[in-house]
Each structure stands twice: as C-alpha cells, then as structure tokens.
Amino acid sequence: MKWTLLALMLSLLSVLCQADDLDASQTELERVNKALTALQAELKRNEKETNTQRAALETTETQLSQTQRDLTRLAKNISDHQTQLAALDEQEVRLKGLLAEKADDIKFILRLAYKQNNQPLIKLLLSGERPEDLSRHLYYFSILTQNQQTQVEAWISEQAQLNETITEQKRVVEVLEKERVALDDRQQQLNAQKNKRAQIVANLQAQARSTQATIQEKQQEKEKLTQLIADITARLEAMNLDFPEVIDISGVKGGLNWPVEGKLMNRYGAVIDDTGLRWEGWLISANDGQPVKAVHGGRIVFADFFKSNGLLVIIDHGDGVWTLYGRNQALLRDVGSWVEAGDVIAEVGRSGGYSQSGLYFEVRKNGEPQNPASWLSR
Secondary structure (H helix, E strand, O other): OHHHHHHHHHHHHHHHHHHHHHHHHHHHHHHHHHHHHHHHHHHHHHOOOOOHHHHHHHHHHHHHHHHHHHHHHHHHHHHHHHHHHHHHHHHHHHHHHHHHHHHHHHHHHHHHHHHHHOOOHHHHHOOOOOHHHHHHHHHHHHHHHHHHHHHHHHHHHHHHHHHHHHHHHHHHHHHHHHHHHHHHHHHHHHHHHHHHHHHHHHHHHHHOOOHHHHHHHHHHHHHHHHHHHHHHHHHHHHHOOOOOOOOOHHHHOOOEOOOOOOEEOOOOOOEOOOOOOEOOOEEEEOOOOOEEEOOOOEEEEEEEEOHHHOEEEEEEOOOOEEEEEEEEEEEOOOOOOEEOOOOEEEEEEOOOOOOOOEEEEEEEEOOEEEOHHHOEOO
C-alpha cells in the first residue's frame, strides 16, 4: 500500500512537472515572438524610405499583401463551408429517406397502440375471435411492449436530427452569403491597389534617369539587405534565444525541396543585366499566387516589406543557415512563427517594383550568400 501511494505521488509529481515545463515553453515562445516582432519593427523604422515613390510602393504592396491574405482566408472559409453544406444536404436526403421508409411502420404502430390502449388484454382474450386471429393480435401486443417503443423513439430522434440539419443549413447559407460579399469587397480593393501599384512602378521607372544611378541604387539595396541580416543576427545573439531541436540542416544539404515549382531564370554568381553586380541567389519564374514553401524547419525572423526584395520572409534554420524568400505578393506566416519543411509561408508575386512574377530565393551561411544549387535537390 505504501509503495502504491508513493508511486501515485511520483506519477502526480511527474505530470505537474510536465505541465510546468509546457507552461514555461509557452511563456518562452511568447517572449521570443514579442522580441522578434519588436526587433522587426525597430529595423523597419531605421530603414524608413525617403524616396516618396518608393515609400508609396512599400505602403501599397504591404496593403496588397494583407488584402491577398484576407482573400486566401475567405476563399478557404467559403470552400470549407461549401463542403459542410454539401455534407448537410447529404444528411438531409439520408434522414428524409429513413423517415419515408419508416412512415408506414410508424402509422401501423400508432394505430395498434391506440387500439390496444382502448382494448385491454382481458377484453381481447374474451372477444371470441378465431384462435389464429387472437394469436396474431397477442403477438402484436407483445411486440409493441418490446420493440415498437424503440422504433417510435428512433423516429422522433431522426425527426429532431432533420430539423437540426435544416437549421444548420440555413446558418451555413447565411455565413456563405456574408463571406461572398466580403470576398467581392476585398477583390475590389485588391484591383484598386493593383492599379495604384502599376502607376507607382511606372513613376519609379521614369525616375531612373541613368543606368549608373540605377546600379548605385541596387548596390545600396544589396548592402542594406546584408546589413539587415547582420542586425538581426546580432540582436538574436544578444537575446540569447534557444533554438528548438530540429534535423540539422547541414545533414540534408543537397536534398532540400525547392521553395516553389518553376523555371530557374538566372545562375548564381552571374552578372545582373550588365550592371557589374552579381546574383546572390536564384530567381525562380512562377505564376502570381503560387504557394511558397519553407525548404526546412526553422523560425521566421523577418516577414515584411524590404526595399527591392519586396515582401520578404527570412527563416533561421539554426547552425547559422538562413533562407530568404522575396518578391512575394502575400506573406502568410508572421515573424516568430515556427515552420516545418513544406509549410506554405507566402504566395509568389512581383513586389518590390517588378513587372515579372517570380520568387527570389537565397541561402546564407553565417551571413554569406551560398549557391542554392548546393542545398536544393536537382
């Protein structure tokens, strides 16, 4: 008895410790997310754009991202509710079929119950009916007392289910109608934002007075991205954040899936349009709205608009390895989020002022650009 009590106490202590560990992990996760969000906001403030058109582009493309994210969410909700409505329609047909099949049986049961409640058993026995008729009535009487009450209860229950199904159908139809109205509204906003973006891009192109000025701007933006990564790295080290245990990304080097399905448009290290600048990543041609997936598990340390990279996601995979996903039309995961390989994190776009849709993808090790070909599978 003593040992049993001790075992129970130890078991209870273990459960309490696990609960405490879970609470501590949740608290730590919230702390990390808040710290990363604050860091991102501070970095954004420090990189405030002075060029009016560039600032307008950032604002517009950030709004486009949120609108596109809302559209994706609404489309999923509508799809889910349509599936739910189809299931309810099937259930309604099934219940009506069951009730129709049982209608004659229920009518017979109710008539028989009425007769038997008004014709006691003793009267039935003294009625002088033929033995075979009397035997049949006695059989019906015994069945009524055993099974037919169950049938009536099932009938009532199915009627109640049918009523609940019809009520739920009406509710889902109302929700669907509201979601479709919201979807149309957001679609109109999206179209207006796209028109505004097109005008801003045209203005930016007109501002590029010389090739040299454009090259200098691109060089500065590349340096700003490198500085952004250095700043995030320094702040993360200062925050002393614990990195969750994952499969070491170095161990799967050369076998990672591509972040998006598409055609490679450039070679790593090649000169960019005779500017003298070189590609530090890959530009993968893909259609607007295609899902962008994390190539490996990690934590999102940046998810916002950043200069010519447009709407940018940066994932820290541990061991000094980061992946960057730029030019998106929508960001679907927030900074601080933990993602696994294959999770959808964004949608392909052309943000940053580009006319061609595609994903700009980089791999960096300790801040230095790496050839994606060394990391991704063929």
